[in-house]
Amino acid sequence: MTQIDTQLQDLRQKAQDEIATCDTLDQLEQLRINYFGKKGQLSQVLGAMGKLDPSERPRVGAMANEVKQAIQTDLDNKRTALQAAQLEAQLQSETLDVTMPGIYRPQGQIHPLNGIIDRALDIFVGLGYTVATGPDMESDYYNFEALNMPPDHPARDMQDTFYLPGGNLLRTHTSPVQIRYMEQRKPPLRVIVPGRVYRRDSVDATHAAVFHQIELLAVDEGLRFSDLKGTIKEFLRQMFGDLPIRFRASYFPFTEPSAEVDLQWQGKWLEVLGCGMVDPNVFQAVGYDPEKYTGFAAGFGVERFAMVLHQLDDIRRVYASDLRFLRQF
Incomplete structure (x- = not known):
C-alpha cells in the first residue's frame, strides 16, 4: 500500500x-x-x-x-x-391554525344616497349616456354666464350662492360640468353628471346647504321635446315603476321650453325633476351652431328621490351617520 x-x-x-x-x-x-x-x-x-x-x-x-x-x-x-x-x-x-376564530369585520352597506346615484347612473348608462364629473369650486362664468345667466339676470336670485375669495364660488348645480364637457367635444353627445352642490338654504326637514344632483344632457341634430319626454318617462319607469307622470310648463334660464315633471306617488302628484330643451344661447357659449344642433337637459335631487323611495321624513337623517338608521338599507 x-x-x-x-x-x-x-x-x-x-x-x-x-x-x-x-x-x-x-x-x-x-x-x-x-x-x-x-x-x-x-x-x-x-x-x-x-x-x-x-x-x-x-x-x-x-x-x-x-x-x-x-x-x-x-x-x-x-x-x-x-x-x-x-x-x-x-x-x-408559517402554519395557520384554521380552527382558531378569525377577526370579525362587519360587512359594510351602500349608503342610501350612493344607492340612488348608482341606480340612476346604471339606467342612463344603459340608455347610452357617458358619466362625467367636474370641480366643486367653479367660476362665475361656468356656473352662471355660460348657462345664460349674466350678472344682472333675475334667475341668479333663485340660487343663493356661497361665494369664495378671488371671485370663485361653490357650484350651485352640476350644469357647469355640462358646459365643460361641451367645450371639449363636438356633437352628438349624451352625458350624465352626478355630484355634490352647494346653496345657502336654511337647513330643515327638506332642505340642506349641501346636497347631491344628477343632470343629463343630450345634443344632436334633430332632437325634439318628444325625445326628452321619452327619455324621462323611461328613466322614471325604471326608477319608480309604471306610474302616471305629467309635464308642467316651467322656467329655467338655460332651457326653452322648460318643464317640471310630476309623478303620481301614493295617490298624490309629486314633483320629481326639471327639464327642457337647451337654450340657443348656451350652445353659442360653447361654440355649437344652434341652427344645426338641438338638445335637451334634465336634473333632479338625489336626496329628493331617496326620501320618496325610502319614505324618509327628514333629509337630515341621511347625513347624521346614525348606524341605527343606516343599517336599514
Missing part, C-alpha cells in the same frame, strides 16, 4: 465525519469546495500520482474515483436532508 492509498482512505473518513456533522447548506457548500475545488484536498492528493510507479497508477486512480464518488454521494444525501429540514421548519413557522 502506497502513501497515497493511506491519504485517500483518511480523506474518505474525514469527509464522511465532516459531512455528517454539517448543519447548514452554506457549510455543506464550503465542504464541497474544500474537497473538490482546484486547490481542494482531493486535488492535492491526486497531484502526487505523478510520482507513482506506472504500474500502480491505474489501481490508485480507480481508488481515487471511488473516494470521489463516495464523498459526492454523501454531499448529495446531506444536501437533500438539509433542504427537507429547512422546508419543514418553514412550514412549521
Whole structure:
C-alpha cells in the first residue's frame, strides 16, 4: 500500500465525519469546495500520482474515483436532508391554525344616497349616456354666464350662492360640468353628471346647504321635446315603476321650453325633476351652431328621490351617520 492509498482512505473518513456533522447548506457548500475545488484536498492528493510507479497508477486512480464518488454521494444525501429540514421548519413557522376564530369585520352597506346615484347612473348608462364629473369650486362664468345667466339676470336670485375669495364660488348645480364637457367635444353627445352642490338654504326637514344632483344632457341634430319626454318617462319607469307622470310648463334660464315633471306617488302628484330643451344661447357659449344642433337637459335631487323611495321624513337623517338608521338599507 502506497502513501497515497493511506491519504485517500483518511480523506474518505474525514469527509464522511465532516459531512455528517454539517448543519447548514452554506457549510455543506464550503465542504464541497474544500474537497473538490482546484486547490481542494482531493486535488492535492491526486497531484502526487505523478510520482507513482506506472504500474500502480491505474489501481490508485480507480481508488481515487471511488473516494470521489463516495464523498459526492454523501454531499448529495446531506444536501437533500438539509433542504427537507429547512422546508419543514418553514412550514412549521408559517402554519395557520384554521380552527382558531378569525377577526370579525362587519360587512359594510351602500349608503342610501350612493344607492340612488348608482341606480340612476346604471339606467342612463344603459340608455347610452357617458358619466362625467367636474370641480366643486367653479367660476362665475361656468356656473352662471355660460348657462345664460349674466350678472344682472333675475334667475341668479333663485340660487343663493356661497361665494369664495378671488371671485370663485361653490357650484350651485352640476350644469357647469355640462358646459365643460361641451367645450371639449363636438356633437352628438349624451352625458350624465352626478355630484355634490352647494346653496345657502336654511337647513330643515327638506332642505340642506349641501346636497347631491344628477343632470343629463343630450345634443344632436334633430332632437325634439318628444325625445326628452321619452327619455324621462323611461328613466322614471325604471326608477319608480309604471306610474302616471305629467309635464308642467316651467322656467329655467338655460332651457326653452322648460318643464317640471310630476309623478303620481301614493295617490298624490309629486314633483320629481326639471327639464327642457337647451337654450340657443348656451350652445353659442360653447361654440355649437344652434341652427344645426338641438338638445335637451334634465336634473333632479338625489336626496329628493331617496326620501320618496325610502319614505324618509327628514333629509337630515341621511347625513347624521346614525348606524341605527343606516343599517336599514
